[in-house]
Amino acid sequence: MTPNATSNRPIVWITGASSGIGKAFVQQYAKEGAHLILSSRRVDELEKLKSDLASDSSGDIMVLPLDLSSGDTSLMKKTEEAWAWKNKIDVLVNNGGISQRSLFLETDMQTIRRLLEVNVFGALALSRFILPNMVNQGSGHIIVTSSVAGKFGTKYRSGYAASKHAIQGAFDSIRQEMYEHNIDITLVCPGPIKTAITQNSLTGDGQAFGKMGDLHTHAMDANEMLRRIWPKIRARKEEIIVSGPKERLALYLKRLAPGILNRILKRSKVV
Numbered sequence: 001m002t003p004n005a006t007s008n009r010p011i012v013w014i015t016g017a018s019s020g021i022g023k024a025f026v027q028q029y030a031k032e033g034a035h036l037i038l039s040s041r042r043v044d045e046l047e048k049l050k051s052d053l054a055s056d057s058s059g060d061i062m063v064l065p066l067d068l069s070s071g072d073t074s075l076m077k078k079t080e081e082a083w084a085w086k087n088k089i090d091v092l093v094n095n096g097g098i099s100q101r102s103l104f105l106e107t108d109m110q111t112i113r114r115l116l117e118v119n120v121f122g123a124l125a126l127s128r129f130i131l132p133n134m135v136n137q138g139s140g141h142i143i144v145t146s147s148v149a150g151k152f153g154t155k156y157r158s159g160y161a162a163s164k165h166a167i168q169g170a171f172d173s174i175r176q177e178m179y180e181h182n183i184d185i186t187l188v189c190p191g192p193i194k195t196a197i198t199q200n201s202l203t204g205d206g207q208a209f210g211k212m213g214d215l216h217t218h219a220m221d222a223n224e225m226l227r228r229i230w231p232k233i234r235a236r237k238e239e240i241i242v243s244g245p246k247e248r249l250a251l252y253l254k255r256l257a258p259g260i261l262n263r264i265l266k267r268s269k270v271v
């Protein structure tokens, strides 16, 4: 399809579209009439979302299944497919990811590598392969779902915190390099959001945790999160924190009194 056929609706590619925060991004962009590319591993969930959206969304929808841990060659091909759909992508939402529920000493190195593969290398590969096209088109917006775990680590999250700190640093650098190309980078740092993240979290041996934790059962809903951050997403803010008061206080302490935060976190019961 030629670029003219897309009119001026934005073309938005969202990873982790099958669930939680990614699905909320999809629903929000659908309301705006965007053309959408939906990615994650579970093609049945993506197809179901596509058919559920058919009545709401006036944009076109492409289902593009992918595994963020499938490696550079495979992700480069997916990026080419995504771009070829409309010969244009305005927004890439790097959202797909997994968390962790295991103490460092009980965690296999393979599990830590998997967290980094999905959360870091997957997002970096898609961005690395799409950015030359965005540079050529002279515009673009990359949104990354990081976490407050990208700002400070807590127990049971060594690999997850490593992955989110890595993504923060990487996309801060990329933002500076992309400034002259009119491409914006937005890092979204949520606190606990009520999604399937805890059930899907990896335990030490790489199996799914399989349960919903207390922290997330009473947390903010993903659609509410999107409603709150949407004006800032539209304004292409560099970083958006969306969390409850506890995490906001922790972020404040991390910056101004890190010793106090460490003292609190060492004694806290995190699950």
Ligand SMILES: NC(=O)c1ccc[n+]([C@@H]2O[C@H](COP(=O)([O-])OP(=O)(O)OC[C@H]3O[C@@H](n4cnc5c(N)ncnc54)[C@H](OP(=O)(O)O)[C@@H]3O)[C@@H](O)[C@H]2O)c1
Pocket (backbone or CB within 6 Å): 015, 016, 017, 018, 019, 020, 021, 022, 039, 040, 041, 042, 043, 045, 066, 067, 068, 069, 095, 096, 097, 098, 099, 118, 145, 146, 147, 148, 189, 190, 191, 192, 193, 194, 195, 196, 197, 198, 200, 216
């Ligand atoms: N919920 C929270 O409290 C919270 C807080 C801070 C940050 N975050 C971040 O928000 C993002 C979305 O998480 P969520 O809370 O919405 O959790 P979720 O409901 O478990 O959704 C995770 C999404 O990532 C996809 N995904 C997982 N592994 C993948 C892989 N190897 N390849 C491709 N896609 C993969 C899943 O789809 P498939 O299973 O279909 O592949 C799913 O769509 C993550 O990056 C997470 O770290 C979440």
